[in-house]
Amino acid sequence: MTEHAYQELLSENLPQRIEEFVTYHHDLSVAPGWKVGGHASWAVTGPYENVCSCGAAMRLLLTIASHEWDGGTRSWVPLGDRELVATSGVNVPTQVTVGRGGSLNVFVCAADVSHAHAVSLQ
Template sequence: MLDPPQPDRADEGYLPRPCVLDPVEVVDLPDQEELPDDLRAEAERWAEAHGAEYHRALACRPGWKVGGWPSWHLTDLMPIDCTCGARMQLLLTVDSDDDGPNVCVGRYGELRVFTCPADRSHPVRLNIQ
């Protein structure tokens, strides 16, 4: 493994630890609040019939991820809109954890990067939960 360059001064907690990516493809469904009522009820019935809780097993999966759906565990659903009016989509989630790069975001939260589906040249928006 290469030795990455280090800044002259920085708190240890802000320096990512070198690690190896080990991506895994998973199904990640939207938060229940993002579903229309009829689809929400159907998703809950399906999860229950399969012995799972929708929001724990199928939706807003934790960890670092590209794509997928954001969780709204600290607030109610908070749509992230672009200046053009389009509802932005989750591009990347940086999750605080003790594994992997050992990055801590905010108060041990998640940094989320959203992009505009209408025009990828529109500025990204950040959100922390």
């Protein structure tokens, strides 16, 4: 599966041009749910750069999410679960609650994975 960067990290007019064809935020960027790698959601704080104490950029290692998808992310729902969404509503809990129902992003140093990790609660 391919996901793309959080909407606020794109150039100024790109999200509007994309949304002529598809909803970027819900259909292309930041897959919801638990995942290894990919892009982080910045829905609570807005995007900010994670920099390791060594000065290297940090990259997303893991996302631990309270829900596998939400009301706007139908395109990310696995085909086998589409009927579940149609009958039970929009949120499918993971049986893990992060904060008040958000996601925990764990970042690792791109230069040396033995450096301290960083976290972001979104």
